[in-house]
Every structure is written in C-alpha cells, then in structure tokens.
Amino acid sequence: EDKVVQSPLSLVVHEGDTVTLNCSYEVTNFRSLLWYKQEKKAPTFLFMLTSSGIEKKSGRLSSILDKKELFSILNITATQTGDSAVYLCAVRETSGSRLTFGEGTQLTVNP
Amino acid sequence: DTGVSQDPRHKITKRGQNVTFRCDPISEHNRLYWYRQTLGQGPEFLTYFQNEAQLEKSRLLSDRFSAERPKGSFSTLEIQRTEQGDSAMYLCASSRDRVEQFFGPGTRLTVL
Numbered sequence: 001e002d003k004v005v006q007s008p009l010s011l012v013v014h015e016g017d018t019v020t021l022n023c024s025y026e027v028t029n030f031r032s033l034l035w036y037k038q039e040k041k042a043p044t045f046l047f048m049l050t051s052s053g054i055e056k057k058s059g060r061l062s063s064i065l066d067k068k069e070l071f072s073i074l075n076i077t078a079t080q081t082g083d084s085a086v087y088l089c090a091v092r093e094t095s096g097s098r099l100t101f102g103e104g105t106q107l108t109v110n111p
Numbered sequence: 112d113t114g115v116s117q118d119p120r121h122k123i124t125k126r127g128q129n130v131t132f133r134c135d136p137i138s139e140h141n142r143l144y145w146y147r148q149t150l151g152q153g154p155e156f157l158t159y160f161q162n163e164a165q166l167e168k169s170r171l172l173s174d175r176f177s178a179e180r181p182k183g184s185f186s187t188l189e190i191q192r193t194e195q196g197d198s199a200m201y202l203c204a205s206s207r208d209r210v211e212q213f214f215g216p217g218t219r220l221t222v223l
Contacts, residue, residue, distance in 0.1 A: 004153075034211060042115075042202060042214035043154070088153050097142060097209055098167060101153030 002027045004102035006089050012108045017079050021105045023089035024071040031094040033072050035063055038086045038104065046074070046087075079109045113137060115215035117203050123221045124193055131189045132218045136205030143186050144204040144212060145178055147171065154202055160186060193222045 003026040013019055025033065032050045036043035047056045049065035049072060056063050060079075065072045076083055086106050090099040116135045124130050136143045142161050146154035157176070158168045162183040172178075175193075180186040190197055200219050204212040 031209075036214075042216050045211045045213060048211050090153070092209070096167060097144070097159050097161075097206075098156040098169075099144075099146075099154070099212060100156070103151070104153050 002091060002093065002100040004089055004091055004100055006087075006102035006105050008105060009103060010106045010108075012110065013079055015079060015081060015109055015111050017109075018075065018077045019079060019107065021074040021076075021087050021107070022071060023073070023102060025089075025091045026070065027091045027093055027100070029094040030067065031092045033065055034090045034092070034099065035072070035074050036088040036090065038088055039084075043088055076107075081109050081111055083107060084109045115203055115205050115213055117201075117215040117218050119218055120216060121219045121221075123223065125223050126193060126195060128193055129189065129191045130193060130220065131187055132201055132220075133185060133187050134203030134215060135185045136203070137213060140205035140207050140213075141183070142206045142208065142212075143180055144206075145186070145188050146202040146204065148200045148202055148217070157188075190220075193220075195222050198222045
C-alpha cells in the first residue's frame with residue numbers, strides 16, 4: 001500500500017523566516033509527486049514533480065524531488081502571514097489516477 | 112467561476128438518513144474524483160470516473176456509498192443510512208487525463 005509521511009506535522013515561524021517542509025514516500029510504481037496548499041477550504045495545486053533533481057519554482061516557493069531517496073522538499077522563503085496553511089504532499093502511481101496524501105504540515109506564520 | 116463546484120457546502124443530517132452530494136467539474140476535464148477528509152488528516156481517495164465510467168473504487172467505499180456520473184459531466188455521491196463515522200469533508204476533484212487534479216470547495220457533512 002502506498003504511504004506518504006510528512007514532517008514536521010506542525011511548524012510555527014515568524015514572518016521573514018525560511019521554512020523547509022519534508023515529504024517521504026513509499027509507492028510501488030511512482031509516477032509523480034504533487035504539493036497542495038490548503039487553507040480552510042479546498043486544496044489548491046502548487047507543484048507537480050516527476051523528475052529527480054529538477055527544481056520547480058513559483059515566487060517564494062520551490063520544490064525538488066529525489067527519486068533515489070524517495071523524498072521531496074518544499075521551501076518557502078521570506079514567509080508571510082498569508083502562507084499560513086496546511087501543506088499537503090501526494091503521490092500518484094503509474095498505473096492509476098488516485099492520489100495518496102500525507103497528513104499534511106500545519107504551517108503558522110506569526111507577524 | 113470556471114473551477115470545480117460542489118453542492119451543498121454544508122449538510123447536517125440525522126443518523127440513518129440518506130444524503131446526496133453533487134459535483135460539477137471543470138468543463139473540459141474528463142476525469143472526476145471523490146475524496147474524503149477528516150480533521151487533521153489528508154484527503155483519502157474514494158472513487159474516480161473517466162468520462163461516465165467508474166474505473167476505481169477504494170475499499171473505504173462501503174456498500175452504503177454509491178457514485179454516478181451519468182453523462183460524463185457532473186457527478187453525485189450518495190450515502191445511505193448515514194452513520195456518525197461518515198462525518199467528514201467530501202471533496203471532489205477533476206483533471207484532464209493524468210495531470211494535476213483541481214479540487215472543489217468540498218461538502219462538509221455532519222451526522223448527528
């Protein structure tokens with residue numbers, strides 16, 4: 001059974017700090033890893049990663065995948081209070097369409 | 112708004128009642144997914160459709176749950192004889208083939 005483990009589960013930082021969120025996975029036939037941001041509503045898509053070592057970047061957010069070590073990180077630089085949310089990591093197998101999610105990391109950015 | 116929409120946004124029901132939720136995907140998306148999310152957990156896959164065909168169901172989907180997508184557009188998820196353990200957020204997502212899934216706002220179900 002596919003498994004996704006995120007760490008830390010909870011993180012509190014001050015505005016301006018840089019944070020790194022971790023996601024490790026076990027999946028039989030890996031196809032892609034996705035990051036979502038969830039405020040008090042539906043998850044919103046951030047990144048989809050399929051290849052090792054290629055960083056994806058969007059503004060202050062960036063993410064990279066290591067398929068050998070089976071993990072991904074999500075970095076947020078110069079955090080803002082609006083970054084406060086749950087960040088979800090999910091994996092998809094080659095054979096299916098379902099996403100298997102981790103528990104999420106609850107990030108709180110204090111002013 | 113051309114995103115995924117769900118109706119109702121909130122539903123409170125008594126144990127033993129039947130409930131039905133609706134999801135309207137992004138119009139050009141051929142795949143539609145249902146997930147369930149409880150507090151403090153990530154979404155859990157329930158089922159998915161490619162056009163009108165239901166191609167995969169999780170073992171979480173007991174025989175009290177049924178989903179349809181009759182014309183390959185909107186979908187409904189029905190829960191019969193609701194139990195308190197069914198209380199959760201029910202999320203619908205859609206995608207065009209196997210690319211990223213876009214989620215709707217969810218239906219929060221409370222079973223009293």
